[in-house]
Amino acid sequence: MDMPRLTDAALEGAPAPLAARLRGFGRGVARGLARGAVDFALPPLCMACRAAVEEPGCLCARCWSRVGFIERPFCDRLGTPLPHEMGEGDEVPVSAAALADPPAYARARAVALFGDVARDLIHALKYADRLDIAAPMARMMARAGADILTDAQALVPVPLHGFRLWRRRFNQSAALAQAIGRTAGVPVRPGWLARRRATLPQVGLDRAGRARNVAGAFAVPEGARAELAGRRVVLVDDVLTTGATIDACAKALARAGAARVDVLVFARVVDGRGAPIS
DSSP states (O other): OOOOOOOTTTTTTSOHHHHHHHHHHHHHHHHHHHHHHHHHHSOOBOTTTOOBOSSSSOOOHHHHHHOOBOOSSBOTTTOOBOSSOOSSTTOOOOOHHHHHSOOSSSOEEEEEESOHHHHHHHHHHHHSOOGGGHHHHHHHHHHHTHHHHTTOOEEEEOOOOHHHHHHHSSOHHHHHHHHHHHHHTOOBOGGGOEEOSOOOOOTTOOHHHHHHHHTTOEEOOHHHHHHHTTOEEEEEEEEESSSHHHHHHHHHHHHTTOSEEEEEEEEEOBTTBSOOOO
16 A cells, blocks of 8 residues: 655645654655665674674674773773773873873774774774775764864874775775764864875784884875864774874874874774784
8 A cells, every 4th residue: 555645735734843743754754664675675784793683783782792892991091991990089090001101192092992893893894895884883983982072173084005095995994084073073184194105014013013114104295284283183093003003193193283183993902902903
C-alpha cells in the first residue's frame, strides 16, 4: 500500500507550526523507510570485526570491551593514563615522563591505547580505504578531546608527502580532521602545514631513529604564516607512537607563530605497549 504524501497541497490551510511539524514527520518517516531498506539489503556491521550490529558506525559488544579507552586520571601533557589521581585542588596532573622529557606540544588527547581493536580500525581506515569509519572514529576523538577543542581555532592534519598521498589516494589524518571539524565546529586548515620531503616509514625505527627521520620534514608554507600567527591549533593524526612525527609538526607550527599547539589522535602507544605502525 502506498503511503500518503504530505505535500504542500495536502497541508494547505493547516496552521504554520503544525504544517512544519507534519513536514518534519514526513521527512523522518521517509528517512526511516530508506534506512530500513538499506539495512535490510546491507545489514550494519561492526567497524572492527564486521560482526552484525544494530547501528552502523559502531563496535560490537566484544570489540567494545577490548578497547583500552583512556579515561581520567591521565597526564595533562601526554594524555597517558595515570595510576591514581595526582595534584591537589586545581593543580593539573602531569606525569614524571612529561616533566623529564617535555613534548613540543602543549597537551595531547587520545581515545584509546594502541591495542588490537584500535590497530584494526586504524589499519582499516589507512590501508583498506574504509572511509566509512572516519566519521564514527572522529566522533569518538571529538569526545576524548573536548577540553582541547573548546577554544581551538583550527584543526591541522598531519600531512602526507605528495608521492605517498598519490599512492594512497587520501590522507587519513585529513579525513579524521574534516569529520572532527564538522562535529566540533572547528575549521580545518590542511594548508597550514606541509611535508616538504619524503621520509622513510617509521616502522622498525627506534625513538632516536624516528626523530632523525622526520627532523626538518615539516614546514608552514609562507602563504599560511600570517593566518596561522597567534592561533590556537590542534594537530590531528591517527596514532601517536614515540611522538617524533607529532613533535616535528608541533615545532614547525610553533616556529611559524602558533600561539598553542595541542594534539588529538585516535590511539597512542603507552610504555611500548602495542606494535607501532607508520
